Amino acid sequence: xxxxxxxxxxxxxxxxxxxxxxxxxxxxxxxxxxxxxxxxxxxxxxxxxxxxxxxxxxxxxxxxxxxxxxxxxxxxxxxxxxxxxxxxxxxxxxxxxxxxxxxxxxxxxxxxxxxxxxxxxxxxxxxxxxxxxxxxxxxxxxxxxxxxxxxxxxxxxxxxxxxxxxxxxxxxxxxxxxxxxxxxxxxxxxxxxxxxxxxxxxxxxxxxxxxxxxxxxxxxxxxxxxxxxxxxxxxxxxxxxxxxxxxxxxxxxxxxxxxxxxxxxxxxxxxxxxxxxxxxxxxxxxxxxxxxxxxxxxxxxxxxxxxxxxxxxxxxxxxxxxxxxxxxxxxxxxxxxxxxxxxxxxxxxxxxxxxxxxxxxxxxxxxxxxxxxxxxxxxxxxxxxxxxxxxxxxxxxxxxxxxxxxxxxxxxxxxxxxxxxxxxxxxxxxxxxxxxxxxxxxxxxxxxxxxxxxxxxxxxxxxxxxxxxxxxxxxxxxxxxxxxxxxxxxxxxxxxxxxxxxxxxxxxxxxxxxxxxxxxxxxxxxxxxxxxxxxxxxxxxxxxxxxxxxxxxxxxxxxxxxxxxxxxxxxxxxxxxxxxxxxxxxxxxxxxxxxxxxxxxxxxxxxxxxxxxxxxxxxxxxxxxxxxxxxxxxx
Numbered sequence: 001x002x003x004x005x006x007x008x009x010x011x012x013x014x015x016x017x018x019x020x021x022x023x024x025x026x027x028x029x030x031x032x033x034x035x036x037x038x039x040x041x042x043x044x045x046x047x048x049x050x051x052x053x054x055x056x057x058x059x060x061x062x063x064x065x066x067x068x069x070x071x072x073x074x075x076x077x078x079x080x081x082x083x084x085x086x087x088x089x090x091x092x093x094x095x096x097x098x099x100x101x102x103x104x105x106x107x108x109x110x111x112x113x114x115x116x117x118x119x120x121x122x123x124x125x126x127x128x129x130x131x132x133x134x135x136x137x138x139x140x141x142x143x144x145x146x147x148x149x150x151x152x153x154x155x156x157x158x159x160x161x162x163x164x165x166x167x168x169x170x171x172x173x174x175x176x177x178x179x180x181x182x183x184x185x186x187x188x189x190x191x192x193x194x195x196x197x198x199x200x201x202x203x204x205x206x207x208x209x210x211x212x213x214x215x216x217x218x219x220x221x222x223x224x225x226x227x228x229x230x231x232x233x234x235x236x237x238x239x240x241x242x243x244x245x246x247x248x249x250x251x252x253x254x255x256x257x258x259x260x261x262x263x264x265x266x267x268x269x270x271x272x273x274x275x276x277x278x279x280x281x282x283x284x285x286x287x288x289x290x291x292x293x294x295x296x297x298x299x300x301x302x303x304x305x306x307x308x309x310x311x312x313x314x315x316x317x318x319x320x321x322x323x324x325x326x327x328x329x330x331x332x333x334x335x336x337x338x339x340x341x342x343x344x345x346x347x348x349x350x351x352x353x354x355x356x357x358x359x360x361x362x363x364x365x366x367x368x369x370x371x372x373x374x375x376x377x378x379x380x381x382x383x384x385x386x387x388x389x390x391x392x393x394x395x396x397x398x399x400x401x402x403x404x405x406x407x408x409x410x411x412x413x414x415x416x417x418x419x420x421x422x423x424x425x426x427x428x429x430x431x432x433x434x435x436x437x438x439x440x441x442x443x444x445x446x447x448x449x450x451x452x453x454x455x456x457x458x459x460x461x462x463x464x465x466x467x468x469x470x471x472x473x474x475x476x477x478x479x480x481x482x483x484x485x486x487x488x489x490x491x492x493x494x495x496x497x498x499x500x501x502x503x504x505x506x507x508x509x510x511x512x513x514x515x516x517x518x519x520x521x522x523x524x525x526x527x528x529x530x531x532x533x534x535x536x537x538x539x540x541x542x543x544x545x546x547x548x549x550x551x552x553x554x555x556x557x558x559x560x561x562x563x564x565x566x567x568x569x570x571x572x573x574x575x576x577x578x579x580x581x582x583x584x585x586x587x588x589x590x591x592x593x594x595x596x597x598x599x600x601x602x603x604x605x606x607x608x609x610x611x612x613x614x615x616x617x618x619x620x621x622x623x624x625x626x627x628x629x630x631x632x633x634x635x
Contacts, residue, residue, distance in 0.1 A: 011183050016429045019078055020047055020136065030110035032624060049138025050080030052131065057143050064150045068121045072114040073135030087127025087146075092116075118418025121148055123230060123358045124180065151177035152232035155225060161238050167245040167278035167331075173238045175208040175225035183227040183234075190240075215242045217278060217304035218390055244302065247281035249325065250274050262377035262428065263315045264346050271338045273308035277325035278372040281334075283308040290308055310338075317342050322363035341377070347614030348430030350377035351423075356435040360472045360523060363412045369408040369436050379425035381406040384433075386419025404584035415440050444470035444520035444527045458537030458622070462508050464499040468527065476501035481514025481533075509622065510537045539624030540570035546630040554634055555606055562600040563629060564619030571620050573602035577613020577632075607634045 006014045011030070015022055023045040028040045062068045074080040083093035092110050114133075126148045133140045155174040165171050165450045177183050185208040186196035197203045203211040208227070212219055223238045227524055246253055250272055263269040265544045275281045283295040286305055297304040303311045308327070312319060323334040342525045352372040363366040371472060373379050381402055383391045391400055391408075401409040406425070410417055421436045448467040456462040468474045477487035486497045496504040501520070505512055513535045520527045544563035552558050564570045573583040574596060595603040600619070604611060612634045618627040 005427075007247065010465070012398055017078070018045065020045055034150060046077065048075070050076035050133040050140050051133040051138075051141045052133050052142045055140065055142045057145075058566065059145045059147060061120050061147045062150055064122060064148050065120050068118040068125065068146060069146050070116050070129065070131075070139070072116070072131035072133070072411050074140065076133070076135045076137065076138075078135045080140075081138070082110075083132045083134075084110060084116050085127070085132070087129065091549075111313040114257070121146070123148055123150070125548055150229060150231040151178075153183035153227035153229050153234045155227055155236040156375065157236060159412035162238075162241070163238055164241040164243065165215055166353045167217055168214055171212040171219070171240055171242075173210045173212075173223055173225070174238070175210065175227070175236055177208050177234070179225040179227065179229050179231070179234075181229050183229040185227050187224065187511065188224040188226065194549045211362070213242070214244050217242050217244065244331035246276040246330055247327035247329055249276035249327050249333045249334045249336045250528045251276075253334055256337060258339065260339050260341070261342045261344055262311075263319070263323050263429070264343055265317060267315050269312045269315050269340070271310040271311065271312075271323060273325035273327065273332070273336055275308050276328065277329045277331060279329050281327040281329040284326045284328070286308050286326065288319075288321040288323075293332065298550040315342055317344075343376060346427070346429045347376040349372070349373050349379035349425035349432050350428055351425070351432065351434050355435065356437070358437045360439050360441045361417070362441050362524060363415065364415055365413055367410040367413045367417070367438065368403075369410075369421055369423070369438065371406040371408065371425070371436075372432065373406055373423075373425040374434075375425065375427050375429070377427050379427040382424040382426070384422040386417075386421065386423060415438070419490055433551060434592050441522070441524040442469075442471040443525035444468050444474035444522055446518065446520050446527045446529045448454070451456070451634065453532040455534050455536060456508050456512075457567055458509055458535050459507055462505045462512070462533065464503045464505075464516055464531055464533070466503070466518035466520070466529065468501060468522065470522050470527075472522050474526075477519050477521070478503045478516040479519065481512075481516065490512035508533075508535050510535045517560045531599050537567045537623055540564045540618050540626045542617065542626045543630050545628040549628070549631040551633045551635070552607060554608055556604050557603065558607065558631055558632070560602040560615055562602070562619070564626060566619065566621045566623070568621050569574035570625075571619045572596070573620065574602045575616040577611065577615065604632075607632070611635045 004016045008014065009047070011028065015024065017121070018447065023043055026041045026043060027038055027042065051074060053075055071086070075084060081094060083091060085091055092108070094112070101177070102520065107119060111117065111567050114131065116129065119433065126146055129141045129144045129146060131635055154177070158174065163171055163173065168320045175185060177185055186194050186211050189196055189332040194204055196204060201213055203213065208225065208395065210223070220240055220242045223240060225236045227234050249257065261271065265541070273283055275283050285293045287293060293302065293304045295304045295308050296552060298304045301313050305311065306327065312321060320340055320342045321341060323338045327334045350373065351369070352374065359367065371381060373381065383402060398541055399411055401411070403409055406423070408421065408423070413540060418438055418440045423434045423436060425432050446466060446468045448465055454462070464567055466476055468476065471538055476497070477485055479485050486492060486495055486503065489497050489499050493508045503516065503520065513533055516533055517532065518529050541561060542564045544561050546562060552556060562572055564572060571583060573581055575581055582602070597603065602615065612632055614625055616629045618625055
């Protein structure tokens, strides 16, 4: 009968969670084949309405951020159901026992025994809590008032509350605050404005500190940090003193800056003296003869503009002197001295060597790139590096230096220094540039050469290649077996040296054998390769001889074979009975109808009795000769 009522094997009946409906008569029946037996039992229920034990109205105080727990124990029959009403009207019971707001830590939990638990209470948890106990016979309730105790804000008071900075600097005013709950922080400015967030001039930090960027004299005054929470407030005051900034002339502060300048006679000249400072400085020009001109000033030939620029019209030779600009305010003064030189005529810059150049440098060694320039006034030299940076001159610890003659010096050359450098020269008349390409030197390397011994046949041309690489481009020279050196592209007798380094030997002989040495050399170093050459040559030898005698009839053609071997290839010559010679240089049909083939075969097409006699075949080359004779009888 469901999970509430259960019959045990021994016949006992169990009823769980008894209600008022369970009162009445119960009949237990025991039965088998022999008969029945039974017993009647009556259950009387003692029902009580719900009642909260130890009920009272009480107040409870908890520190802000601490845990809060309140018990609500009730009795009754049936067992009462416990529920709580929170200050915001939320009702929680056994069905909804905990906060389901989705936060990592639950705000409250209701336990089965009626205890309500809050984790880290805040101001929102303050108020009346009501516990309800209810069953079918009645309802009871109990109220609890929770008060959350907070800590008033407290600002850490440092010893330094007077701050003194220079105009243009950044002032930082600290305001470290403690309090529970976390206090709200804002600042009161000397202008009585309130600030609690960052803007262009002020930076408001999360810990409450305030920074004032690029402070001005007007920023001087009292700054008050205010911290507030429900328990109270606290304040801390700073007194900020912004002092004046010494003047800057053309963006620089210096006691005395000397600048050289040139001008052409009868021209107009401007000298800039742009002064900045806090408060704004006063600009005065001290002219030759100690004449003082304060900006602004306008004269017939000399003017001082409001921005401090000195203008001289119709410059004279007598204006070659020092002109002194003085910028002064409460913070101090800066001085600019302009040493003017007046020239009669101007010449635009010109390079002494106007052509672009290519320079090869050695790694780790100093490299000098020349840039000699003429002009009037003397031109300013600017070097533009491969990365586009303009180099005027650098500190003494720099890797680069521009010498007094305009040359660009690299103290210790690296591979990164390779590239295109531009030397620029400018004066009042013009501007010119020149390109200088810097390459890092590379020791020569011979890329291709014959492997092992090179063999050639006597009488033929022989080519010995020697392709090399290096920076700068290496020069090639060949040393012959007899010690003679061919060191530039040329034709020397039977030897020809080409631009690509190949050595050609025409009509080699046995005397051309030996070791040939190719040397590739540049300013960085050299490389060598030795090529052994062997010349194949032997004297002629007739291998297919004609018969010693031949008998033939008039008009019956016959052939005389004369095949010879030799290196170089032998030349075949036939001597006729009448001492006429027939050779390769005179091959073809002869008046006597003799024909000599390329292979050395002699053909007599229409022999006559007058053609009888001794025919001699001679094979000849530069190393020697061989011959064979045949007697022909024509009948």
